[in-house]
Amino acid sequence: MSDRMQAGHQTRVGKGSFLSVETVGYPVKAAFVLLAVLCLSWTPAGSAAAQQAAVPNTCVSCHAGLDDEDMSLPVAEWRRSVHNPAGIFCQDCHGGNPATMVEDEAHDVERDFVGLPDPYVLHELCGECHQVQMENYVPSPHGLEGDFWPNCADCHENHEVVFPQASLISIPDNCEDCHEQETMDDFIALTDRGLEPVNEFRLAAAEIGAAGVPVDMILAQAALARDAYIQRASHVFVLEEMVAVVDSLEQIYPRIQKEVDVARTEVDTRRRFGWMFIGLFLVLAAVLWLYRRSLPDA
Ligand code: HEC
Ligand code: HEC
Ligand code: HEC
Ligand code: HEC
């Protein structure tokens, strides 16, 4: 997997730098860039990178141009997903050879091409990279009683995988086949109660950090709380268990909040000192000015 991810990264990096050359336009600048590229390609590391950059991901380039919408849409959707910037490419889920424009070679089963991943073992595929989620999901009601329905992609999409939020995931023809609206509302309220404070701590930390006060402790504790939620509440799908986890997190949130408050006070103090300093400076300047005026003319 890491090899494939590596290849994907290199390809994207290559494409980006090619674009920047293309958009420069001025011959002089282009010559400079060319010179730089030539110099780079002399070093062994440079030539390896250049070779990688010269190989586009052929799953993407061929599928993007296919007339059948079912075959081309995955590319557009994947481009909008979190997997694209993370360097997760077609072959990470479908296998195959992403470096040939010959269809049969690209779809080579010897290169682990799977075509459509089996929905009953999709969790294992996603779980290669999202292990905690898989481990919580498999023994959950959706893994066992639900017969792997809904599966990872029913809730997160195959290609347009985005930052997940409970309120966006409870789509009617999916959850409401099996659940009362009340269960869905409870579920959304509970994830909000568990995760919203973490988001707020992070926002506060960004603001406080920008004012120059250290926020490492706040961020570390927010990350611990988020991890604890993911480990013990996320994808468990038993409200009772989730409530217990969120309740225990709510025991520690006030402590993190206290650190946020202390840091905010620190920011205020620094600001006040700042103003005092400026005030003092102004007074001093005024005194000096008055003093100079009071001197007899030379
Ligand atoms: C040269 C063009 C080309 C390349 C390169 C290519 N594909 Fe395809 N792919 C196709 C075409 C055409 C179809 C539809 C074939 C059909 O309907 O039999 C297809 C079908 C598929 C399907 C659907 C299979 C199914 O059973 O419905 C998947 C998934 C897929 N390709 C993934 C990939 C991946 C992953 C790669 C890169 C490793 C890749 N393709 C490279 C042309 C290409
Ligand atoms: C995160 C995993 C993942 C990634 C990355 C991914 N796919 Fe898929 N893809 C899936 C799953 C899951 C399905 C659905 C299988 C099913 O319908 O049972 C699917 C279905 C498809 C299909 C069949 C669509 C249809 O309607 O029949 C095509 C074609 C396809 N993918 C191509 C691609 C291409 C091209 C890329 C890269 C741009 C890509 N996929 C990236 C997981 C992925
Ligand atoms: C080859 C590794 C890999 C595979 C396979 C994979 N993912 Fe991902 N996924 C990542 C990476 C890397 C990220 C971005 C970093 C992160 O947020 O964890 C990501 C992000 C995500 C996110 C967003 C997480 C967040 O906090 O924003 C979701 C949801 C997700 N993947 C679901 C899936 C699903 C569903 C599948 C299977 C259909 C899948 N992934 C398959 C590697 C993978
Ligand atoms: C019934 C719907 C559902 C299913 C099935 C599901 N997820 Fe999620 N997933 C969510 C929701 C809702 C969130 C965000 C809130 C939370 O974490 O509880 C989420 C969050 C995530 C995240 C972000 C980190 C996290 O845990 O909060 C990843 C990654 C992820 N899911 C991957 C997966 C994978 C992999 C599978 C299959 C093993 C899967 N999901 C199955 C609903 C689902």
Ligand code: HEC
């Ligand atoms: C095929 C049926 C099915 C679908 C579709 C389904 N679930 Fe479930 N879900 C179950 C079963 C069975 C249980 C365990 C029994 C129960 O609590 O209803 C469960 C339990 C839950 C629970 C815990 C309820 C509790 O009282 O402890 C939550 C939360 C949940 N599901 C969320 C979702 C979400 C969100 C979706 C849609 C993305 C969804 N489910 C789709 C079958 C399903």
